[in-house]
Amino acid sequence: MLVKTYGAAVYGIDAIIVTIEVSVEIGVSFNLVGLPDTAVKESYQRVVAAMRHSGRDFPRRSVLVNMSPADVKKEGAAYDLPIALGVLAASEQINGDRLSQYMIMGELSLDGSVLPIRGALPMAIKAREAGFKGMIVPKANVTEAAVVNNLDVYGVDNLTQVIDFFNGLLSVEPTVINTREEFSKGVAEFDFDFSEVKGQHLVKRAFEVACAGGHNILLVGAPGSGKSMMAKRLPSIMPPLSLQEALETTKIHSVAGKLKRGSMLMTQRPFRSPHHTISPVALVGGGANPMP
Numbered sequence: 328m329l330v331k332t333y334g335a336a337v338y339g340i341d342a343i344i345v346t347i348e349v350s351v352e353i354g355v356s357f358n359l360v361g362l363p364d365t366a367v368k369e370s371y372q373r374v375v376a377a378m379r380h381s382g383r384d385f386p387r388r389s390v391l392v393n394m395s396p397a398d399v400k401k402e403g404a405a406y407d408l409p410i411a412l413g414v415l416a417a418s419e420q421i422n423g424d425r426l427s428q429y430m431i432m433g434e435l436s437l438d439g440s441v442l443p444i445r446g447a448l449p450m451a452i453k454a455r456e457a458g459f460k461g462m463i464v465p466k467a468n469v470t471e472a473a474v475v476n477n478l479d480v481y482g483v484d485n486l487t488q489v490i491d492f493f494n495g496l497l498s499v500e501p502t503v504i505n506t507r508e509e510f511s512k513g514v515a516e517f518d519f520d521f522s523e524v525k526g527q528h529l530v531k532r533a534f535e536v537a538c539a540g541g542h543n544i545l546l547v548g549a550p551g552s553g554k555s556m557m558a559k560r561l562p563s564i565m566p567p568l569s570l571q572e573a574l575e576t577t578k579i580h581s582v583a584g585k586l587k588r589g590s591m592l593m594t595q596r597p598f599r600s601p602h603h604t605i606s607p608v609a610l611v612g613g614g615a616n617p618m619p
Contacts, residue, residue: 328350328351328417328418328419329348329349329350329417330348330349330413330416330417330423330426331346331347331348331349331413331426331427332346332347332349332409332410332412332413332416332426332431333345333346333347333409333426333427333429333430333431333459334347334405334406334409334430334431334432334450335430335432335446335449335450335453335454336399336400336401336402337445337446337449337450337582338399339582340449340575340578340579340582341449341453341578342446342449342450342452342453343396343399343453344430344453344457345394345395345396345399345401345406346394346395347392347393347394347395347406347409347410347413348392348393348394348395348413349390349391349392349410349413349414349416349417350390350391350392350393350417351386351388351389351390351414351417351418352388352389352391353388353389354388354389355387355388355389356389356390357371357389357390357392358390358391358392359371359392359394359410360391360392360393360394360397361392361393361394361395361396361397361401362394362397362398362399362400362401363394363400363401363406364400364401364402364403366402366403366404367394367401367402367403367404367406369404370404370406370407370410370435373404373407373434373435373436373437374407374410374411374414374435376437376438377407377411377435377436377437377438377439377486378411378414378415378439378486380437380438380439381439381485381486381487381490382487383415383420383490384420385414386414386417386418388418390414390417392410392413392414394406403434403444403445404434404435404442404444405432405433405434405444405445405446406432407433407434407435408431408432408433408434408435408441408463408486408489409431409432409433411435411486412426412431412489412490412493413426415490416493420490421490421493421494422493422494422495423493425493426493428459428460428461429459429460429461429462429463430450430451430453430454430457430459430461430462430463431462431463431489432444432447432450432462432463432464433463433464433465433483434465435486438485439485439486439487440484440485440486441465441466441483441484441485441486441489442465442467443465443467443468443588444464444465444468445581445582445583445584446581446582447464447468447471447472447581448471448472448474448475448574448577448578448581449578449581449582450462450464450472451464451471451472451473451474451475451478451480452475452578454475454478455475455476455477455478459478460479461478461479461480461481461501462478462479462480462481463481463483463489463492464480464481464482464483465482465483465484466482466483466484467482467588468482469481469482469502470502470504470590470591471577471581471586471590471591473501473502473503473504473591474504474506474509474574474577474591474592476506479501480501480502481499481501481502482502483499504591506570506591506592507570509591509592510570510573510592510594514567514568514594515567516594516595517560517562517563517595518595519559519560519563520560520563521534521557521560521561521563521564522563523560524553524556524557524560527553527557530546530553530557531557534557534561534564535564538561538564538565544558544561546558555600558598558600559598559600561598562595562596562597562598565596567594568593568594568595568596570592573592573593573594574592576593576596576597577591577592577593580593580597
C-alpha cells in the first residue's frame with residue numbers, strides 16, 4: 328500500500344514542501360531514499376522504538392520511503408514523525424484519509440515523545456501558502472507556528488496522541504494566537520533599556536544622533552569602558568520593528584534554533600556580540616544551505 332505524508336525542508340529562511348511517500352509491499356527490507364543525510368537515515372531506529380513504545384508494530388515487510396523532491400537534501404531528525412505516520416498508514420494501523428490535509432513535522436524520542444524542531448515558523452508559512460488545512464508540530468513549537476494566521480496548528484506531546492487524532496479517538500484543539508495583539512504587547516518591552524545607562528553623556532548623545540539619522544557607529548575604548556553595555560541597549564531607542572520585520576527576524580532565529588521555547592514573534596531588534604577576533608567571512612555568514 329502506498330501512502331503520502333507531507334513535511335518541509337528549510338533552505339535559507341524559507342521552506343519547500345517535502346512529500347514523503349511510503350510503500351509497504353511483500354518482502355523484508357527497509358530503504359530510505361531521496362537524498363537524506365545521516366540524521367534522516369537514522370530515523371529507522373527511532374521510528375521502530377517509538378512505534379513499539381506506543382503500542383504499534385513496525386511492519387515486517389518491505390518498506391520503501393521516498394522523500395521528494397529527490398534532488399533536495401533532507402537534513403535533521405524532524406522527519407521522524409511524518410515517516411512514522413506514513414508507515415502506520417501504509418500498514419493500515421491508522422486511518423490515513425486525512426494525512427494529505429496536514430503538514431507534519433517532529434523528532435521522535437525512543438519512548439514515543441515528540442521533540443522540538445528548528446524552523447517551525449517558515450514551515451508554517453509554507454504550509455499556509457500550499458493550502459494545507461493544518462500543521463502538526465511538537466508542543467514546544469506550537470506558539471511559534473501558530474503566529475501564522477488561517478492555519479490550524481496542533482501541538483502534540485507524543486506519537487500516541489497523533490495516532491488517536493487521525494483515528495478519530497482524540498479531539499485536539501488548535502492553538503489560536505492573535506498575532507497583532509501579541510506583537511503590540513511586546514513592542515515596548517526590553518530586556519536592556521537605554522535609560523539604565525548612568526553618565527556617558529557624550530556617548531549617549533552620539534547614539535541618539537546615529538539612531539535618528541540611521542548612521543553607523545564605531546565604538547573605540549578600553550575594555551570595561553561600557554561599549555558592549557551601551558550597544559546592547561541601543562535597540563531600546565531605535566524605531567520599533569514592523570510586523571513584517573518581526574516576521575523575518577523570527578524566521579532567521581527559528582531556523583538557527585535560537586528561539587526560546589514557547590516564544591512567538593520577536594518584538595525587539597536583535598543584538599549580536601561576536602568576538603573581536605572574528606573573521607569577515609564568519610561575521611557575514613556562510614552558505615551551508617544555499618537556495619536551490
